[in-house]
Amino acid sequence: VENREHDYRDLLALLHPDTGRAFRVGVTGPPGAGKSTLVDGLAALWAGAGARVGVIAVDPTSPFTGGALLGDRVRMGGLSAHPGVYIRSMATRGSTGGVAAATGDVARVLDAFGFDWLLVETVGVGQIEIEIMNICDSVAVVFVPESGDGIQTLKAGLIEIAQLFVVNKADRPGADQLVTELEHVMAERRNSHAWSYPVLTTEAIHRKGIDRLAAELDRHRMFMQSDNRLAERRCQQALAGLENVLRERLHDYLREEPATDRWLATLSQQIATGEVDVHHAAGLIWQRLRGAEPGSAQEE
Amino acid sequence: VENREHDYRDLLALLHPDTGRAFRVGVTGPPGAGKSTLVDGLAALWAGAGARVGVIAVDPTSPFTGGALLGDRVRMGGLSAHPGVYIRSMATRGSTGGVAAATGDVARVLDAFGFDWLLVETVGVGQIEIEIMNICDSVAVVFVPESGDGIQTLKAGLIEIAQLFVVNKADRPGADQLVTELEHVMAERRNSHAWSYPVLTTEAIHRKGIDRLAAELDRHRMFMQSDNRLAERRCQQALAGLENVLRERLHDYLREEPATDRWLATLSQQIATGEVDVHHAAGLIWQRLRGAEPGSAQEE
Numbered sequence: 189v190e191n192r193e194h195d196y197r198d199l200l201a202l203l204h205p206d207t208g209r210a211f212r213v214g215v216t217g218p219p220g221a222g223k224s225t226l227v228d229g230l231a232a233l234w235a236g237a238g239a240r241v242g243v244i245a246v247d248p249t250s251p252f253t254g255g256a257l258l259g260d261r262v263r264m265g266g267l268s269a270h271p272g273v274y275i276r277s278m279a280t281r282g283s284t285g286g287v288a289a290a291t292g293d294v295a296r297v298l299d300a301f302g303f304d305w306l307l308v309e310t311v312g313v314g315q316i317e318i319e320i321m322n323i324c325d326s327v328a329v330v331f332v333p334e335s336g337d338g339i340q341t342l343k344a345g346l347i348e349i350a351q352l353f354v355v356n357k358a359d360r361p362g363a364d365q366l367v368t369e370l371e372h373v374m375a376e377r378r379n380s381h382a383w384s385y386p387v388l389t390t391e392a393i394h395r396k397g398i399d400r401l402a403a404e405l406d407r408h409r410m411f412m413q414s415d416n417r418l419a420e421r422r423c424q425q426a427l428a429g430l431e432n433v434l435r436e437r438l439h440d441y442l443r444e445e446p447a448t449d450r451w452l453a454t455l456s457q458q459i460a461t462g463e464v465d466v467h468h469a470a471g472l473i474w475q476r477l478r479g480a481e482p483g484s485a486q487e488e
Numbered sequence: 489v490e491n492r493e494h495d496y497r498d499l500l501a502l503l504h505p506d507t508g509r510a511f512r513v514g515v516t517g518p519p520g521a522g523k524s525t526l527v528d529g530l531a532a533l534w535a536g537a538g539a540r541v542g543v544i545a546v547d548p549t550s551p552f553t554g555g556a557l558l559g560d561r562v563r564m565g566g567l568s569a570h571p572g573v574y575i576r577s578m579a580t581r582g583s584t585g586g587v588a589a590a591t592g593d594v595a596r597v598l599d600a601f602g603f604d605w606l607l608v609e610t611v612g613v614g615q616i617e618i619e620i621m622n623i624c625d626s627v628a629v630v631f632v633p634e635s636g637d638g639i640q641t642l643k644a645g646l647i648e649i650a651q652l653f654v655v656n657k658a659d660r661p662g663a664d665q666l667v668t669e670l671e672h673v674m675a676e677r678r679n680s681h682a683w684s685y686p687v688l689t690t691e692a693i694h695r696k697g698i699d700r701l702a703a704e705l706d707r708h709r710m711f712m713q714s715d716n717r718l719a720e721r722r723c724q725q726a727l728a729g730l731e732n733v734l735r736e737r738l739h740d741y742l743r744e745e746p747a748t749d750r751w752l753a754t755l756s757q758q759i760a761t762g763e764v765d766v767h768h769a770a771g772l773i774w775q776r777l778r779g780a781e782p783g784s785a786q787e788e
Contacts, residue, residue, distance in 0.1 A: 438731075
């Protein structure tokens with residue numbers, strides 16, 4: 189499914205009736221924030237309590253992927269040994285639509301396998317922040333005291349996609365100040381929302397604060413399961429997932445049909461040399477895609 | 489053009505013959521690396537030498553955008569005062585395809601205005617890294633000694649899209665080690681490429697090392713302008729730009745046509761409740777997009 193090979197769509201169609209049961213938690217934040225150690229701690233805690241936990245690591249800097257080039261996959265020693273935890277690391281190469289669609293589908297597969305919790309770990313700066321929201325039911329953002337620009341990043345986008353905020357490596361200088369700043373931002377948000385947007389401190393490496401984080405995630409799961417919230421969110425996720433899959437189709441259409449591929453190469457050349465404007469060229473391809481005759485579209 | 493309003497496509501078509509002259513430099517890297525200060529220094533240096541410099545800041549944490557919510561635009565005092573420098577800050581909200589398409593188009597507009605250099609500043613973690621490569625002729629990645637995971641990020645993707653590597657805040661502990669590590673990675677790369685992939689140190693805030701960076705960028709510009717390299721790269725950029733514009737068309741198609749919009753809402757609901765598989769739903773929409781009758785597609 190991840191590699192889009194064979195009859196992966198048929199496979200997903202078969203699995204589809206068994207999906208929708210796992211609660212999906214996204215863990216995001218800047219590189220070096222300790223997301224993997226937190227995910228490790230959460231998975232161990234839940235698995236220890238008898239739950240089945242699936243982990244999807246979509247993070248080039250994650251120890252799960254070994255920070256390695258192009259799909260070199262390493263499993264974390266501690267976790268892979270636990271029978272209740274399954275880890276899948278994914279490369280983040282390729283088009284955004286493709287990565288998002290593949291991540292969504294891998295989450296669907298693990299969901300169908302009957303995991304209670306799905307943890308999706310990803311680097312949170314840039315566009316992936318929006319994608320994790322479209323894949324997960326709950327999103328936790330992880331900061332460290334050193335990320336003094338955390339608040340800026342937060343203001344710039346993460347505030348709208350996250351429901352839990354974690355200051356990890358909380359024994360380091362600056363942690364209290366960051367917590368105060370986060371609390372200040374959240375205070376406003378709490379006034380207009382039913383959810384409490386907790387700000388938590390952890391020392392993931394010492395397994396401190398993980399139990400509190402797990403409890404808050406469980407509280408958010410119950411919150412979402414009340415008042416039709418989860419159903420509404422999953423409807424939004426479905427819409428975003430649908431568009432990602434359509435983007436992937438568009439990409440394949442442009443590459444796989446030899447005539448389109450050749451035409452695309454010619455148009456690119458003409459755009460680069462200034463003969464044709466990119467929007468005009470896109471208009472021609474769009475017409476053809478919409479079913480106009482190739483000849484007539486080219487002559488337009 | 490940025491807001492996709494009015495007849496922006498006609499405007500771009502009119503400007504198109506005047507584009508392709510500016511050399512486009514992307515400056516990317518993790519938040520807090522000092523990208524804006526570097527861009528500020530480069531622009532001041534070039535403008536001081538008589539060049540016309542355009543700056544596009546696509547960075548939620550940039551002081552150009554004020555790190556502010558949703559499109560609150562602030563201009564940097566020093567730069568906006570210089571008559572040779574024009575700054576445009578852009579919000580990064582919305583779909584990836586949309587942001588990339590809009591950034592490419594804004595670059596085209598500034599290009600047509602006759603700027604010699606275009607500096608595109610963006611946060612480099614996540615998918616935007618690939619987009620900056622598709623918009624710019626030259627990409628510089630900025631690290632700081634604190635970003636110990638810099639090498640990991642580099643390995644995970646930036647190495648393939650950047651031609652210059654900058655260790656900023658080089659007076660801080662750890663700078664020498666980071667430079668050594670980067671040099672180690674580059675040594676291998678230099679063997680198989682004609683370009684030298686320089687590793688530079690700067691203290692942007694003290695204006696140290698900017699002249700060397702400017703000289704290396706100029707050297708890369710000349711390198712690209714030889715042996716047809718720039719023409720080839722711009723052809724690749726055109727191809728990527730074309731796909732971004734087509735993604736935008738797809739997005740608009742899904743939202744703007746009332747019948748499709750309603751159908752999309754129904755399908756999302758059915759996916760969320762488990763009645764329909766996302767790939768099956770995408771197949772139905774794709775058929776309709778390709779020109780099949782709406783009725784027949786729905787009944788398929």
